[in-house]
Amino acid sequence: MGQQIAEAEAAGADWIHVDVMDGNFVPNISFGQEMVAAARRSTQLPLDVHLMIVEPLKHLESFARAGATRISLHLEAVDSLSVAMQAVRKTGCACGVVINPGTPVEALYSDLDNLDYVLVMTVNPGFGGQEFMPETLPKVRALRTRIAECGSQVSIGVDGGINADTAPPAVAAGADLIVAGSSVYRDDQPVAAGMEQLRRAIIQ
Numbered sequence: 001m002g003q004q005i006a007e008a009e010a011a012g013a014d015w016i017h018v019d020v021m022d023g024n025f026v027p028n029i030s031f032g033q034e035m036v037a038a039a040r041r042s043t044q045l046p047l048d049v050h051l052m053i054v055e056p057l058k059h060l061e062s063f064a065r066a067g068a069t070r071i072s073l074h075l076e077a078v079d080s081l082s083v084a085m086q087a088v089r090k091t092g093c094a095c096g097v098v099i100n101p102g103t104p105v106e107a108l109y110s111d112l113d114n115l116d117y118v119l120v121m122t123v124n125p126g127f128g129g130q131e132f133m134p135e136t137l138p139k140v141r142a143l144r145t146r147i148a149e150c151g152s153q154v155s156i157g158v159d160g161g162i163n164a165d166t167a168p169p170a171v172a173a174g175a176d177l178i179v180a181g182s183s184v185y186r187d188d189q190p191v192a193a194g195m196e197q198l199r200r201a202i203i204q
């Protein structure tokens with residue numbers, strides 16, 4: 001894992017996005033605090049920890065201690081977003097909220113002032129390598145409009161199925177953070193090639 005992170009860092013990644021899955025909020029189990037700590041030892045880059053877990057508030061402190069720089073949790077996993085965001089802030093990490101494809105973006109509007117970033121899931125969470133869902137892009141567009149209207153600094157990310165074909169429409173819709181997994185970590189080409197293809201697609 002250290003080697004793979006080093007390749008992304010050398011290729012100019014802005015941070016490392018870590019998908020934490022608990023086998024409960026999503027069917028798969030990925031990894032937890034120990035792997036975040038190992039990632040922390042492997043890179044100076046910010047670690048963007050995406051918690052796909054139930055009761056995320058119980059684990060914020062331990063992920064922060066393990067080395068998270070930014071923590072995002074799912075709107076669907078918390079009772080009160082403002083309480084959750086305050087709890088993330090208390091750890092010293094930047095705070096983000098993630099919404100699943102079926103969750104309306106309007107649910108976030110009253111809490112935009114409490115957030116640093118929103119991740120719009122562009123697949124249903126829980127598995128790598130899924131196909132991008134273009135029907136999620138109107139949410140990105142609506143959120144970009146809303147953020148502009150209220151003069152907020154919140155960033156908008158897209159997470160899931162992002163590659164050189166799907167990144168451009170996501171950016172055109174208003175995304176300014178791109179999370180990529182399978183399109184960068186491939187068997188048939190080095191990490192740097194995947195990142196270069198993504199960057200070139202977005203700049204065009």
Ligand code: ZN
Binds near residue numbers: 017018
């Ligand atoms: Zn993620």
